[in-house]
Amino acid sequence: AAGVIQSPRHLIKEKRETATLKCYPIPRHDTVYWYQQGPGQDPQFLISFYEKMQSDKGSIPDRFSAQQFSDYHSELNMSSLELGDSALYFCASSLPGTSTDTQYFGPGTRLTVL
Amino acid sequence: DAKTTQPPSMDCAEGRAANLPCNHSTISGNEYVYWYRQIHSQGPQYIIHGLKNNETNEMASLIITEDRKSSTLILPHATLRDTAVYYCIVRLGQGAQKLVFGQGTRLTINP
Numbered sequence: 001a002a003g004v005i006q007s008p009r010h011l012i013k014e015k016r017e018t019a020t021l022k023c024y025p026i027p028r029h030d031t032v033y034w035y036q037q038g039p040g041q042d043p044q045f046l047i048s049f050y051e052k053m054q055s056d057k058g059s060i061p062d063r064f065s066a067q068q069f070s071d072y073h074s075e076l077n078m079s080s081l082e083l084g085d086s087a088l089y090f091c092a093s094s095l096p097g098t099s100t101d102t103q104y105f106g107p108g109t110r111l112t113v114l
Numbered sequence: 115d116a117k118t119t120q121p122p123s124m125d126c127a128e129g130r131a132a133n134l135p136c137n138h139s140t141i142s143g144n145e146y147v148y149w150y151r152q153i154h155s156q157g158p159q160y161i162i163h164g165l166k167n168n169e170t171n172e173m174a175s176l177i178i179t180e181d182r183k184s185s186t187l188i189l190p191h192a193t194l195r196d197t198a199v200y201y202c203i204v205r206l207g208q209g210a211q212k213l214v215f216g217q218g219t220r221l222t223i224n225p
Contacts (some may be wrong), residue, residue: 036212042215042218043215050210055210088155090157092157094210096209096210100212102163103160105160106157108155108156108157
């Protein structure tokens with residue numbers, strides 16, 4: 001079965017640079033979630049989109065922005081990168097119209113800020 | 115603001131059943147219990163979820179107490195590939211609700 005696709009899988013940036021992470025949800029899924037997992041930490045919710053509208057927001061820095069496009073893929077834009085942004089970034093997708101709204105995760109993007 | 119409590123670590127022998135407990139004493143009537151696991155830096159993997167009845171799928175069984183204040187995830191025949199961090203998460207079943215990860219249980223399967 002098709003899964004969530006994330007690109008790139010690895011990304012290395014310098015401080016103060018910009019990064020864009022992409023997420024392609026499971027076909028027919030209309031909701032996308034972004035999570036950040038720092039070294040040795042548990043995943044933390046950043047932001048979510050349902051039908052191209054922001055549906056919830058967590059501890060996402062103002063330097064980060066995200067959007068969901070008409071084909072339901074999503075992009076997380078990160079500017080003025082800091083060393084502390086080095087983390088795994090996971091995207092998940094779900095279909096809330098179903099009875100259980102289960103989230104399925106992608107393999108993640110490992111961002112390293114030097 | 116996780117609503118669950120899990121032991122930080124557990125060990126289990128390969129081939130035996132692994133029983134992972136979770137306390138969720140403040141669960142509300144319309145909240146489900148979800149289980150995910152994360153195998154070293156991979157994306158969290160959905161395992162199973164339930165509301166009040168016991169559930170079973172190809173991966174595991176979920177036993178929820180009658181008062182719904184605790185549950186147990188059972189991996190019937192653990193293998194080395196089941197070594198992972200297991201997260202018990204309580205959330206609404208609908209409405210695009212985020213997942214709030216607690217510390218989870220680090221399960222180690224020993225040969």
